[in-house]
Amino acid sequence: MQNLDLKCKILKHPSDLKLKGFGKSKEELFKNLMVGMQIALRPKIKVKKAETKIRIESEDIIFLLFDFLNEVNYLNEVNHEIYQKIYFVKFSDTLIEAELFGKKVSRFGLQIKGVTLHDLDVHQRKDGTWEATVLFDL
Amino acid sequence: MISKKDFNKINDYLWEIPKTYRKDMKVPARIYVSEKMFDQIFKDRSLNQLINTAGIPGIVNFAMAMPDIHEGYGFPIGGVAATKLPEGVISPGGIGYDQNCGVRLLLSTYKEKEIRPYLEKLATEIQSQVPSGLGMGRTEKLSFDQINKILNGGIPYLVEKGYGEIRDIENCEERGRMEQADAFCVSDRAKNRGRDQVGTLGSGNHFLEIQKVEEILDQYTAQAFGLFRDQVVVMIHTGSRGLGHQNCTDYLGTIAKASFSYKIRVPDRELACVPFNSKEGQRFFKALCAACNFAWANRHMITYYTRQAWKLILGQKAELELLYDVAHNIAKIETHSLDGEKLKLLVHRKGATRAFPPGHSEIPKIFENLGQPVLIPGSMGTASYVLVGTEKSKEAWFSTCHGAGRSMSRNEAMRRESGGEVVQKLESKGIVVKCASLNGIAEESPIAYKNVDDVVDVVHNAGLSKKVARLVPLAVIKGE
Numbered sequence: 001m002q003n004l005d006l007k008c009k010i011l012k013h014p015s016d017l018k019l020k021g022f023g024k025s026k027e028e029l030f031k032n033l034m035v036g037m038q039i040a041l042r043p044k045i046k047v048k049k050a051e052t053k054i055r056i057e058s059e060d061i062i063f064l065l066f067d068f069l070n071e072v073n074y075l076n077e078v079n080h081e082i083y084q085k086i087y088f089v090k091f092s093d094t095l096i097e098a099e100l101f102g103k104k105v106s107r108f109g110l111q112i113k114g115v116t117l118h119d120l121d122v123h124q125r126k127d128g129t130w131e132a133t134v135l136f137d138l
Numbered sequence: 139m140i141s142k143k144d145f146n147k148i149n150d151y152l153w154e155i156p157k158t159y160r161k162d163m164k165v166p167a168r169i170y171v172s173e174k175m176f177d178q179i180f181k182d183r184s185l186n187q188l189i190n191t192a193g194i195p196g197i198v199n200f201a202m203a204m205p206d207i208h209e210g211y212g213f214p215i216g217g218v219a220a221t222k223l224p225e226g227v228i229s230p231g232g233i234g235y236d237q238n239c240g241v242r243l244l245l246s247t248y249k250e251k252e253i254r255p256y257l258e259k260l261a262t263e264i265q266s267q268v269p270s271g272l273g274m275g276r277t278e279k280l281s282f283d284q285i286n287k288i289l290n291g292g293i294p295y296l297v298e299k300g301y302g303e304i305r306d307i308e309n310c311e312e313r314g315r316m317e318q319a320d321a322f323c324v325s326d327r328a329k330n331r332g333r334d335q336v337g338t339l340g341s342g343n344h345f346l347e348i349q350k351v352e353e354i355l356d357q358y359t360a361q362a363f364g365l366f367r368d369q370v371v372v373m374i375h376t377g378s379r380g381l382g383h384q385n386c387t388d389y390l391g392t393i394a395k396a397s398f399s400y401k402i403r404v405p406d407r408e409l410a411c412v413p414f415n416s417k418e419g420q421r422f423f424k425a426l427c428a429a430c431n432f433a434w435a436n437r438h439m440i441t442y443y444t445r446q447a448w449k450l451i452l453g454q455k456a457e458l459e460l461l462y463d464v465a466h467n468i469a470k471i472e473t474h475s476l477d478g479e480k481l482k483l484l485v486h487r488k489g490a491t492r493a494f495p496p497g498h499s500e501i502p503k504i505f506e507n508l509g510q511p512v513l514i515p516g517s518m519g520t521a522s523y524v525l526v527g528t529e530k531s532k533e534a535w536f537s538t539c540h541g542a543g544r545s546m547s548r549n550e551a552m553r554r555e556s557g558g559e560v561v562q563k564l565e566s567k568g569i570v571v572k573c574a575s576l577n578g579i580a581e582e583s584p585i586a587y588k589n590v591d592d593v594v595d596v597v598h599n600a601g602l603s604k605k606v607a608r609l610v611p612l613a614v615i616k617g618e
Contacts, residue, residue: 014182014209015544059395070387077380078330109578111341113235114387117394117407118211137211137235137383138342138548 008036017112017136022129027091029122029130030065034072037136038082038102042109050081051101061093061122065132068096069115073136076112080105113137140185142176145169151600154200155189162193162405169203170534172596178545178588179207184214190405191219195413196226198483199476202534204490205596206543206588210234211408215489215544218537221414223471223482227402228419229411230393230426232486234467235386237426238433239344239377240311241513242463243524244441246448246456249368250350250612256451257348257570261613263447264346265572268440268615269338279333282326285381285432288336289321289329292431293438301442308502310463311492314434316427316470323425324381325388332381332432337439341617343541343582344376345518346440348570348613352521355605359526362508363461365607372458373522373609374440375515377467378433385429389422414484423469430468437463461524462502462511466491466540474535485535493527493538493603501527512603514594517542517587518579518616519564522609523594530601538603539594542587551586570613579616 011018019036023029054071058064076082083102090097114137122132145153148168153176155167167188171179179185184207191213192201198220207216212231221227246253253260280288287295293314294307307313321329339346351369354360365371378385394410396418402411412419441460448456469486485492494501494510501510509527516522520542531538557576560583564571573579598605 010549012547012549014547016548063391063395066391070391074327074331074384107575109575113383114390116211117390117410120407135211 007032010040011133013135016138018133019136020131020133022131024129026061026130027088029132030068031086033065033069033132033134034086035084037069037072037112038084040110041076041082041112043082043105044107045082046104046106048104049101050079050083050104051099052079053099054096056096058094062120064094064096065122065134066115066117066120069134072100073112073115075100076108111138140180151596157192160189163189165192165197165200167192167201167203169207170596170600170602171205172592172599175205175588175592175596181545182209184209184216187212187214187406188217190409191217191232194219194221194227194229194404194409194411195402196221198222198226198481202537204537204539206489206539206541206593208543208545210488212406213409213486213488216539217488218486218490218534220474220483220485220535223484224415225413226484227411228414228423228469228484229409229486230386230390230422231408231410232488233386233426233469234488235383236377236467237382237386238430238465239467240433240437240463240465241373241375241515242437242441243461243513244372244374244444244458245364245461246370246372246458248370250370251368253370253612257613260348260447260451261570261572261615263451264444265615267443267447268346280336282329285329285332286321288435289324289428289431290319291315292319292434296435296438302438306438306441306460309460310434311465314438314463316430318424319427319431320424321428323421324385324428328381328384328388331384332379335379335381336432336436337443338379338436339376339440339615339617340379341578343517344617345515346444346615347373347522347611349373349522349609349611351607352610353608355607356526359508359606363511363524363606364459365524370612371609372444373513373515374437374444376437376440378429379436381432382429385425389425393418393422426469430465433465434463462513464491464513472535474532483535487537489540490537491540492536493525493531494536495527495529495531498527512538514539514590515541516590517584518582519567519569519611519614520584520590523590523605524607524609525594525597525603526606527603528601531603534602538597542590542593544586545588546586548581548586551583552580554585555580555583564614569611572613573616582616
């Protein structure tokens with residue numbers, strides 16, 4: 001099990017990428033999963049900065065996470081960028097408006113085909129913090 | 139936890155989990171496997187996924203798995219399930235993210251000893267003509283209008299534009315174009331991901347290999363297919379690239395959300411499905427067909443560039459003829475007979491290959507008396523196979539296996555061998571290796587896969603398809 005700064009872990013999986021993320025809030029959980037996913041892509045980072053805006057509306061927190069990570073994956077691939085920081089302008093269980101900040105990338109060491117709905121789970125732990133498990137198809 | 143005692147043995151290569159095993163099963167689940175491979179099927183959650191598949195609305199006869207079964211999402215990889223039309227369901231998770239991932243085989247007239255002196259140059263030239271690797275696209279991006287024409291027109295459109303020849307249409311599953319395709323149903327985001335990817339290999343287990351025919355296993359059929367011992371051939375294994383991945387992602391979300399309104403409950407969200415005749419089902423099927431056309435166009439253009447490289451190194455008379463092109467991640471409308479009744483079905487094949495028998499109306503005339511050529515790629519650097527379809531595979535909706543099947547996690551494979559060690563091992567066998575980076579090579583090491591010989595033995599002995607020739611690599615070109 002690889003630890004990504006204790007905010008996100010790579011869990012064992014036979015063929016694909018499984019991440020478990022943590023956060024004091026849902027926003028932090030989403031941010032940590034996004035950053036974990038960016039690290040897992042093994043990007044070869046360029047100096048040039050990148051930034052973009054996103055707006056996502058979904059049915060509930062599960063689909064919001066699914067749609068959010070898929071949006072970031074889409075932007076990674078088409079823009080050849082990774083995003084290390086996110087500023088949430090709006091965040092609810094069904095809406096995200098945010099600004100993403102990162103760097104241009106010359107190549108990735110891993111490709112994510114898509115975020116899956118398989119065992120996708122977002123829940124609050126007894127200590128009030130948030131946790132989610134996400135599987136990515138490679 | 140399921141164990142061997144929960145299975146009924148049908149014969150030495152076919153085992154059944156009865157419908158009574160779990161309440162939500164609508165049909166029994168069947169798996170093609172040998173005693174030798176049996177223990178491997180309990181190593182991941184693929185059997186549970188097969189049992190889940192046996193519960194989808196409208197499923198007919200059995201949920202089936204091929205011997206290369208391994209854990210996927212929704213269906214297991216290696217899964218086959220047919221639903222009765224028009225009310226049976228369609229599921230993106232029954233096809234997979236790489237829609238129309240598939241294989242084609244190009245035949246040369248050369249023997250290994252004639253090609254060996256040019257092998258390094260050939261591999262280098264092909265690698266430079268065919269972009270491969272993560273996010274590696276062609277330098278020119280196609281316009282949305284051009285992408286739409288490819289999505290609707292598939293290979294025939296490209297041949298009309300001067301790329302390739304008529305035989306490239308004839309010798310391709312569906313003649314390289316699914317007529318139900320509608321580019322309008324594919325999102326702009328999916329199209330955007332595909333704009334620089336027509337004629338690119340991608341990464342992961344995708345490859346282009348220069349191979350030789352090591353062994354002929356059915357002389358009559360091999361000769362009729364144009365195969366001979368020591369012949370040099372080219373195998374291409376790739377799919378619909380980012381366009382297909384995005385198409386699956388788009389519709390997985392749409393269908394998962396819509397399934398509630400059809401009161402469909404599934405044990406895994408990734409198995410989300412809707413009735414085929416619903417508006418969401420129809421729209422997804424049209425988009426899927428379009429992505430399939432894109433994948434065929436992709437393999438066709440890789441062929442075009444490979445032929446250019448071939449002629450550049452070996453001279454203008456050097457030809458590469460397409461033997462056949464098959465999909466192994468797809469859902470298609472097919473008519474099958476069951477208990478004397480003709481049924482119109484939607485056959486989902488996720489990591490499984492169509493294998494039509496001799497005399498079937500949907501295979502090219504030249505193979506009419508032989509059966510459909512079936513192409514099974516091995517893992518990197520190991521053997522691949524040419525098989526032929528049989529009447530016996532009627533019991534599996536004329537389906538067979540699709541490859542070796544992963545048996546070890548990527549991390550575990552990387553822990554055991556470095557990319558450099560994997561390359562060294564291949565080179566020590568005389569195999570030329572061209573890869574953009576060593577990063578992903580270790581993940582695709584042969585140790586991470588089942589033995590393709592064992593997998594093919596099962597489908598051969600079960601009669602799902604018959605061995606024609608065994609191929610081994612001379613040069614491997616991979617993205618990562």
